[in-house]
Amino acid sequence: MPVRELTPTDALAYRLLTSSAFGGSVDPDDPAASAPLSPGQTAVGIDSAALPGGAGGVLAAAARIRHDEISLGGGRVRCGGIAGLAVHPAHRGDGLFAELLAAVLARCDEESLPVSMLYPSTPEIYRRHGYQVVARVETLEVPLVDLQRLRSVPGRRTVPVTAASMPRVRALYEELTAGDNAMLRRQGPLFPDGLPGHGWEAVLLVGADGLDRGYASWTRRRGEGPGLEVHEVLGRDREDLRALLRVIGSWSTVTESVRLRVRTEDPVLDVLPGGGARPAGGTVPLVMMRVVDTAALLTARPAPAGSPARCGSRSRTTRSPQAPAVPRGSSTCTWPTGASAPSRSRRAGRHRRSRRPGRRPPLRASRARERSCSTSTRPRCCSSAAAPSPTPVGWDSAPRPTRPPKRCSTRCWPAPGRACSTRSEPAHPAPPRLTLRPLPRPTATPEHSTPWPSCTSSTER
Incomplete structure (x- = not known):
């Protein structure tokens, strides 16, 4: 098709x-x-x-x-x-x-x-x-009675938004939403200059020094339900948001409630007074996203020049925007001074050798701990000092000598002829072996028909 x-x-x-x-x-x-x-x-x-x-x-x-x-x-x-x-x-x-x-x-x-x-x-x-x-x-239904209780904010005044002041509103939107993720940048042919139309209205909040502090936009609705649909309430701080909500509360003479659209973790939620706000009926508008080109997406996301980062277990430095682009497939990781990075074939060869048919699989962690330090592939933890060889224990010989006084950090016993020297952890002495000696068999007497005492009670005796 x-x-x-x-x-x-x-x-x-x-x-x-x-x-x-x-x-x-x-x-x-x-x-x-x-x-x-x-x-x-x-x-x-x-x-x-x-x-x-x-x-x-x-x-x-x-x-x-x-x-x-x-x-x-x-x-x-x-x-x-x-x-x-x-x-x-x-x-x-x-x-x-x-x-x-x-x-x-x-x-x-x-x-x-x-x-x-x-x-x-x-x-x-x-x-x-x-x-x-x-x-x-999300869309909340807010009773205007709650917004009427907001106190006035000194040093703030509101002016109507016209086609001449619309660029100031767009500049405020760009500035106040630049740090939020997945917010549309309202520029280009899809957002022409001038007022949006379709009943859209707004007021601009200006400070005492003439600085634009925020704005609120809405659309007047007719019929049943809330008579005002508020699209955005943006401000530089809590006082600006409170002043704009107070302006919206002035519609209480013609309608009882408004529908307020809020974003996830919208700052205006911290300023809404009272507990009368309720979720409006209907479906919740969701925003779904899918990555099409991961490399282009990461390139568009800036990072501070020279900021340290990590690439696996090696350190690297974030590339400056003025630095040449790194070709796709290459690595920006830098190895420490004095160390040479292994080639890609060597790094891949270690994995290929471990998966080669017929090769002995690697030891498990429990078996690896039981290996001798002399045959371990990890850093050697035993010195070359000779340890006394254990004396064979016979039937009547002396108790077996204790183990070496130290054990290595890998918690494995040293190989014969070597003693641990990197860890001063005393080993618990082994309990002495009991010496078993045969007891002499007693001679049978008339009082004892058997060589061993009988198992009768004292009353029977």
Whole structure:
């Protein structure tokens, strides 16, 4: 089943497919329905006519790849955002989802997008293809009565956000979220200049010195439920967040509660007053991510120049951004002064020799401890001082002499003719061997019919 890149003539077929999968309606006679897709993204799909029983002019499956940038470890990395992935009901169950997603990941690799990210409706089907949940965006329902209790913050004032002040809001977002992971960098053709539209409003918080301190954005909703949906509340410190929440609390004259979107470990959670906030109903939006190119991802994540690091058991130094790139497959580890690094063939040869057919397997740990120091491959712990040879113990000989007074650090007995000298751990003397001597057999007498005493009691005697 061939996967091809969609053209502007496929815009109507793609919008009809996504409206059927995710809800909504599209009027084919509306000129906006046939308008090309937004720039900054790539759309791919599978034609229904290429499948058995398919129809022309219909897409069996399609998806969009957004060319985004996200923050990661203090740096920025390009990201392929998967959006609008849908399969036509007539072609579901034929394996089109897996084939389309594999083509999407291959396209991300071709376009140098080392990370793929999406907001799934069903996480399980994406875990099979390597995606994992990295964050979640929760929505809280906050009663405005709690926000009214917040005290005013001196030295702060709010101004409305217009098209002229929108660059200041974007600059604040870039500054305040630069240290967070997996946050979108709102730049490029997917985020045009000017106000976002669709009822979006915001206020800008300014300090007494004229410095922009933060902002809050929301959308007014109609109908039942919370009448205000708050998108973001960002500030430089707790006082800034408190001042912005107090502004949101001023909506209590027209609505009773608001829906507040918060991130994982959002600082605004430490400022919310009272205990009236509750999780809003509905599904929890998850953020899933998959690494497409590990080398490119690690290259995009900066590290302080000259910072020490470890590579296995050897030390290395982090490469400076001005240093030339290290070719793929080579190592940046440096061996200590005076030591020569073994060749790759020598390092690999040790493993090959241990797995060679017919070769004796290595000793286990328990057997290795029982080996003599003289035959051990570890650093020798015994000196060459001769130890007295033990005297054979006979039937009537003297007790056996004690063991050597020291034992080596490997806790193994020294070989014959050697004595341990590196560890001053006294050995416990062995108990003397008992000397067995035969007792003389008594002569039989009339009083004792047997040579040994009888086993009768004293009363019977």
